[in-house]
Amino acid sequence: MAIPSLRNSLKFAAGALMAILAFSSQAGGNLSAEDVKALLTDKTAFAKHEKERYNYVNYFAPDGSAKQLTDKGEKKTGTWHVESDGALCVSWAGDADSICGPLIASGEGQYKRMRTNPKNLMGGLIHVITFERFENGNSKGL
Numbered sequence: 001m002a003i004p005s006l007r008n009s010l011k012f013a014a015g016a017l018m019a020i021l022a023f024s025s026q027a028g029g030n031l032s033a034e035d036v037k038a039l040l041t042d043k044t045a046f047a048k049h050e051k052e053r054y055n056y057v058n059y060f061a062p063d064g065s066a067k068q069l070t071d072k073g074e075k076k077t078g079t080w081h082v083e084s085d086g087a088l089c090v091s092w093a094g095d096a097d098s099i100c101g102p103l104i105a106s107g108e109g110q111y112k113r114m115r116t117n118p119k120n121l122m123g124g125l126i127h128v129i130t131f132e133r134f135e136n137g138n139s140k141g142l
Contacts, residue, residue: 030102031111033086039103039111040080040088044139047113048130059142066090067142075142088113101125109133 031039040060048055056070060080068076078092089100101115102125113129 030104031086033082033084036082036086036088036103039134040082042137044135044137044142045131046133046135048132050127050130057140057142059138059140061138066092067138068092069140069142101128103131106130 042062043060045058045060046055047058054071056068059067061067064079064081066076066078066080068074068078076092078090078095080088080090082088083100085102087100087102089098091098099115101113104112104114106112110133111131112127113131114125115128117124117126
């Protein structure tokens with residue numbers, strides 16, 4: 001009688017594993033270049049900077065320009081584009097380099113913006129920004 005019980009346990013475990021894998025592929029994969037463009041073009045993104053703990057709003061214009069307003073009242077202008085591998089690159093006026101990294105769907109309409117961890121010699125990624133929600137157009141008049 002132990003064999004049917006073991007067989008049922010294995011079936012249950014396999015089913016649970018399949019459900020976990022299906023969910024993680026929906027909520028954890030890098031977005032494609034087309035997905036990132038569709039998500040951001042002509043949209044206002046409400047976001048949180050995870051390391052520096054402030055909120056801000058970005059507008060990603062169709063012409064590749066970007067504008068930002070932080071909850072501290074700071075304003076930035078710059079440019080944005082998407083690499084062929086789906087990495088979002090943003091360059092702010094006055095900054096020396098463009099900051100690039102993939103977007104990962106984290107579920108419930110939120111997305112994690114990742115970037116290379118400069119302290120990790122193996123090139124690991126760190127979660128820098130969370131895009132929490134989006135509105136069509138330049139809804140905040142940036």
